[in-house]
Amino acid sequence: MRFGVLGPLEVRTDDDRPVRVPELKVRLLLAALLAAGGRPVSAERLIRDLWGDDLPARPAAALRAKVSQLRRALDDAEPGGRALVAARPPGYALAAAPGAVDASRFASLAAAPAPDARARASVLTEALALWRGPAFADFADAPFAVAAADRLEERRLTAREDLAEARLALGEHRALVADLTDLAGRHPLRERLQAALMRALYGSGRQHEALQCYERVRNRLRDELGLDPGPELAALHQAILRQDPSLDVPASAPLAPARLPVPRTELVGRDGEPDAILAALRASRLVTVTGPGGVGKTRLALEAAARAGAAFPEGVVLVELAGVAPARVAEAVTAAAGLPDPAGTHAADPAEGLAGRRALLVLDNCEHVIEPVAKLADALLATGTGLRILATAREPLGISGEHLHPVSPLAVPPAAPEGGPRELAEVPAVRLFVARAAAADPGFALDASNAAAVAAVCRRLDGLPLALELAAARVRALGPATLAARLDDRFRVLRSDRRDVPPRQRTLHAAIAWSWEPLPPAERAVLRRLAVHTGGCTLEAAEETCAGGDVDRAEILDVVVRLVDRSLVLPADDPGGVRYRLLESVAAYALDRLADAGETGDVQGRHDEYYARVAECADAYRAGPARLRWLARLDAEAANLRRALESAVGRRDAHLALRLTASLAWYWIERGRAGHAGRALGAALAAAARPHHLGGLAAARALGDAPAVASALDGLAGAELLAGRDDRAARLLGAAAAVRAADPAAAVPPRETARLLAAARAALGTAFPAAYAAGRTDAPAPEH
Numbered sequence: 001m002r003f004g005v006l007g008p009l010e011v012r013t014d015d016d017r018p019v020r021v022p023e024l025k026v027r028l029l030l031a032a033l034l035a036a037g038g039r040p041v042s043a044e045r046l047i048r049d050l051w052g053d054d055l056p057a058r059p060a061a062a063l064r065a066k067v068s069q070l071r072r073a074l075d076d077a078e079p080g081g082r083a084l085v086a087a088r089p090p091g092y093a094l095a096a097a098p099g100a101v102d103a104s105r106f107a108s109l110a111a112a113p114a115p116d117a118r119a120r121a122s123v124l125t126e127a128l129a130l131w132r133g134p135a136f137a138d139f140a141d142a143p144f145a146v147a148a149a150d151r152l153e154e155r156r157l158t159a160r161e162d163l164a165e166a167r168l169a170l171g172e173h174r175a176l177v178a179d180l181t182d183l184a185g186r187h188p189l190r191e192r193l194q195a196a197l198m199r200a201l202y203g204s205g206r207q208h209e210a211l212q213c214y215e216r217v218r219n220r221l222r223d224e225l226g227l228d229p230g231p232e233l234a235a236l237h238q239a240i241l242r243q244d245p246s247l248d249v250p251a252s253a254p255l256a257p258a259r260l261p262v263p264r265t266e267l268v269g270r271d272g273e274p275d276a277i278l279a280a281l282r283a284s285r286l287v288t289v290t291g292p293g294g295v296g297k298t299r300l301a302l303e304a305a306a307r308a309g310a311a312f313p314e315g316v317v318l319v320e321l322a323g324v325a326p327a328r329v330a331e332a333v334t335a336a337a338g339l340p341d342p343a344g345t346h347a348a349d350p351a352e353g354l355a356g357r358r359a360l361l362v363l364d365n366c367e368h369v370i371e372p373v374a375k376l377a378d379a380l381l382a383t384g385t386g387l388r389i390l391a392t393a394r395e396p397l398g399i400s401g402e403h404l405h406p407v408s409p410l411a412v413p414p415a416a417p418e419g420g421p422r423e424l425a426e427v428p429a430v431r432l433f434v435a436r437a438a439a440a441d442p443g444f445a446l447d448a449s450n451a452a453a454v455a456a457v458c459r460r461l462d463g464l465p466l467a468l469e470l471a472a473a474r475v476r477a478l479g480p481a482t483l484a485a486r487l488d489d490r491f492r493v494l495r496s497d498r499r500d501v502p503p504r505q506r507t508l509h510a511a512i513a514w515s516w517e518p519l520p521p522a523e524r525a526v527l528r529r530l531a532v533h534t535g536g537c538t539l540e541a542a543e544e545t546c547a548g549g550d551v552d553r554a555e556i557l558d559v560v561v562r563l564v565d566r567s568l569v570l571p572a573d574d575p576g577g578v579r580y581r582l583l584e585s586v587a588a589y590a591l592d593r594l595a596d597a598g599e600t601g602d603v604q605g606r607h608d609e610y611y612a613r614v615a616e617c618a619d620a621y622r623a624g625p626a627r628l629r630w631l632a633r634l635d636a637e638a639a640n641l642r643r644a645l646e647s648a649v650g651r652r653d654a655h656l657a658l659r660l661t662a663s664l665a666w667y668w669i670e671r672g673r674a675g676h677a678g679r680a681l682g683a684a685l686a687a688a689a690r691p692h693h694l695g696g697l698a699a700a701r702a703l704g705d706a707p708a709v710a711s712a713l714d715g716l717a718g719a720e721l722l723a724g725r726d727d728r729a730a731r732l733l734g735a736a737a738a739v740r741a742a743d744p745a746a747a748v749p750p751r752e753t754a755r756l757l758a759a760a761r762a763a764l765g766t767a768f769p770a771a772y773a774a775g776r777t778d779a780p781a782p783e784h
Contacts, residue, residue: 001078003094004102005034006152007132009139011077019077025050026069031139033085033094034101035148040088049144067092102130103152110159117169118338124163131156157187164196170338173203184213188220191233202240202247210240260306260318267303268435269410269428270296277304277405278311281360281388284403285381288366288391291407292567292583294466294511297392298364300407305362305390312388314359321373322365329372333361350376355383366393367566368518374399394515395566406567409463409583413455421451429463430454436472437480444475453480460487462583467508470494490588512589515568525551526559527568527582528597531590532607535639536572536581544610545603576633608644612656615641615663622666623751634667658692658715665718669755693719706743710736714753721756726763727771733757734775741776 001019004010009031011019021027032049033041047059056062067085074081086095099105109127114120135152136145160183167176180197187193194217201210214229214237221227229237239247267274277300280287289297305316319336321329330350333339339353354361361380366373374397377389381401391397396404410428417424424430425446433454437444446454457480461467473496474483486493494508503510519527529546530537537545542560547553560580563569569580582590594600614637618630634641641664648657693715700708717732733756740746761768 001074001081001084001096002100002102003030003034003096004132005031005136005148006102006106006130007134008137009034010132011074013078017077019073021070021073023069026066026073028139028142029063029066029070030094031136031142032144033092034096034103035136035144036093037101037104038093038096040093041091043091045144046091049142103135106130106152106159107155110155110162117166121163121166121170124159124166127159128156128163157190157193161190161192161196164193164200168196168199168203171203173200176200177204177206188217189224191217191230195233195236198236198240199247207240207243211237214240260302260316263299263303265439266435267299268432270300270303273300273405273407274304274307277301277390278307280403280405281308281390282311284401285387286377286389286391286397286399286401287403287405288393288396289405289407290393290396290567292409292464292570292586293394293515294464294508295407295409295567296465297407299465301362301364301390301392305360308360312358312360314357316360316362318362318364320364321369324369326369326372329369329376333363333376337361351379351383354380354387358386359388361387361389363389363391366391366397367395367515370395370397373397394568395562410465410468412458412463415459417455421446421448424451424455427455427458429458429461429468432465433458433468433472436469437475440473441476450480453484456484457487460484460584461490462585464583464585466511467494467585470496470508490585491592508585509589512586515566516589516593519566522551522555522559523563523566524593525549525597526556527563527586528590528594529599529603530560530563530569530580531582531587531594532600532603532643533581533640534643535637536579537640538577538579541610541640542580545606548602548606574636576629576636579636604647607640608647608653608656611637611640611644612659612663615660615667619663619666631667631670634664635671654691658719661719662715666752666755669759706739707746710739710746710749713739714750714756717760718752718756721759721763726760727767729756730760730764730768730771731775733760734772734777737772738776 001014002012004012009021009027011021011030013019021030028050029046032046043060043063047055047063050063050066051059071082071085074084084095086093099108106127109123109130112123114123134140135149135156136142139145140149164176164180176196177200180193180200184190184193184197194213198210198213201207201213214233217233218229221229228234277287277289281304289301291297302318305318308316317333317337319333321332324332333350334353337350337354339350363373363377370393373391373393377391377397378399380387380389381399396402410432412429413424413427417427425434430446434444434446457471458468461471467490471483471487471494474493478486478493483493491507491509496506516524516527526542526546529548530542532545533541539557539560543553543556546556546559551559560569564571564580568586569582571578571580591600594603614633618634621627621630641660645657645660645664648654648660693712696715697709697712700706700712713732713736717729717736720726720732721729733753736753737749740749760772764771
């Protein structure tokens with residue numbers, strides 16, 4: 001339990017709940033015991049303190065009753081509180097724990113030794129912050145309180161004088177003038193206090209006022225006490241008159257040393273990066289560590305700062321900007337550096353206080369205050385060459401001289417990893433996941449039974465360290481296989497209850513929302529629309545699918561570049577040009593926002609139409625000199641083409657599905673993917689394709705157009721082949737051959753027919769001739 005007398009009487013439990021002490025006499029009893037500082041107070045003295053000359057009929061019994069009430073109040077608030085009021089001859093004492101009374105904590109702090117002026121100022125500031133008003137404020141007239149309050153007030157004034165001298169040593173003369181003027185006016189005969197004010201005035205360039213202050217003190221001492229100022233004050237007066245250099249403000253007060261957080265876990269998969277950042281700092285005065293949220297920018301910056309060592313003689317200043325308002329960036333920097341507050345002091349901005357310093361300024365989490373940070377960094381770089389700035393942000397600061405150190409997610413295992421668990425354990429993303437999973441579940445180890453699931457988790461999470469750590473924390477409850485299976489609902493699964501991290505790092509959803517929230521409308525629109533692309537897209541694809549509403553096609557290039565700068569879109573070089581992709585988790589978040597905006601159907605439709613046109617262009621050029629280029633393009637777009645086809649089938653858009661199927665048939669056969677496509681699309685694709693070909697077949701038969709009949713049968717065969725119904729496909733191809741054999745106009749089959757025949761032969765093997773021959777003699781009836 002804690003007790004406060006530096007202000008109105010206050011009692012609080014150890015968990016900071018206020019304790020109600022009923023009745024004035026009981027509170028008076030507690031105050032009297034506190035004033036004794038733990039020493040026993042006689043019963044006679046307590047009776048006098050409580051009742052004065054107006055004694056009750058049975059004073060001793062009345063005192064015991066008040067003691068009982070006090071014990072009950074303390075015990076009700078906290079079990080064991082009754083024992084704090086101890087019976088000790090010749091009366092009672094308050095057996096509070098060391099430091100449980102604010103007056104004793106104040107005395108300990110005020111007397112604590114400190115290695116330098118800055119540490120001394122910090123301790124004294126903490127001590128004076130314990131005061132809530134005059135000591136024993138609600139019992140100021142009680143005889144027992146008067147002497148105790150006077151002693152405490154004297155200690156308080158002494159502490160304020162000590163603090164003033166420490167701040168003078170730090171060069172805070174201007175800030176002190178305002179603080180000391182009123183205090184010195186209330187205590188005009190305290191020579192040490194007046195001396196501090198004189199030095200503050202002189203150091204602020206107000207020599208005349210410092211001399212006037214001395215005259216006021218000297219006159220008052222003579223008039224009221226018949227004394228002259230003491231030798232120390234008189235010596236200060238002479239020093240001011242001759243402008244002694246010893247009174248000059250320090251050219252640069254020492255910076256507050258940063259207490260860099262001590263890492264609690266090993267840095268995994270980034271062995272050489274901190275040294276690379278330090279090398280960049282030696283070559284450039286501003287280095288910005290960029291990357292997507294959760295990639296580990298802060299950890300890398302802090303590791304680099306910790307390794308800096310003697311490279312920065314004036315130390316490291318760490319400024320955490322995540323919760324700082326844009327207007328308070330300069331204030332946050334000055335506070336972290338231990339410089340005077342910019343408001344009303346000699347440092348108009350931090351650039352003045354940090355000018356020429358051989359220090360490292362670490363500005364962490366700049367993305368939400370990027371404009372004021374960029375402006376501040378530009379001003380700091382103009383002040384001299386000694387200062388280095390290391391910033392972390394999800395986008396560059398965008399000023400001259402900036403060196404970017406992009407941080408990528410950890411490398412992940414390939415889709416078909418070679419080797420066993422031992423080789424897999426060397427992959428950086430797997431190393432991090434296994435280390436954190438073993439910490440959460442001591443029995444966990446990577447082995448043959450869980451290697452595939454662990455690899456899948458690392459791939460699905462793109463090697464993003466925050467996501468891997470959140471996932472690893474779930475291994476104990478879910479196991480790797482269940483965890484991997486549930487990543488389609490990753491925002492519900494990847495949560496943490498850790499209290500030692502900011503809220504934005506407790507869930508994957510919050511981490512991505514932190515990047516989403518500051519985006520302007522156009523960037524939000526393009527980002528959520530880009531999410532419909534699977535496996536990335538070209539700039540042309542982004543322009544085709546993301547324009548619309550308030551975003552013009554001409555704006556897409558600039559918006560995509562800004563999203564790349566913000567680390568929300570990742571560019572990658574490709575033989576066909578740069579492609580842009582989203583991390584899978586960012587894409588999942590953006591798709592949710594796309595649904596919230598009611599745009600899913602429209603944007604998916606634009607996506608599907610664009611990739612149908614891509615497939616048709618590839619089909620048109622497949623026989624010419626551009627064949628290899630278009631094969632490479634279709635390889636790059638395979639995931640998008642598949643998504644477009646699945647979307648068309650899902651929406652029962654048979655026409656679009658057939659456009660894609662017809663245009664891609666040659667490509668699938670070329671790449672040996674006909675069977676794979678069929679297994680994936682199954683009967684749904686055949687159902688979508690069949691109405692188109694059946695309609696063409698009926699129309700061709702009605703017109704007696706043999707070539708068209710054969711072509712329609714080929715089309716039905718292709719759909720059945722892709723759907724995995726190989727026997728029926730062979731029969732339809734046989735029926736088409738019979739039509740061509742019967743009509744000279746249809747005798748020459750197109751090149752595509754040869755590919756379909758080859759695919760059917762490969763699929764059926766030795767069963768192909770019989771099925772083909774059966775189709776020639778007995779065409780299968782069309783299925784509706």
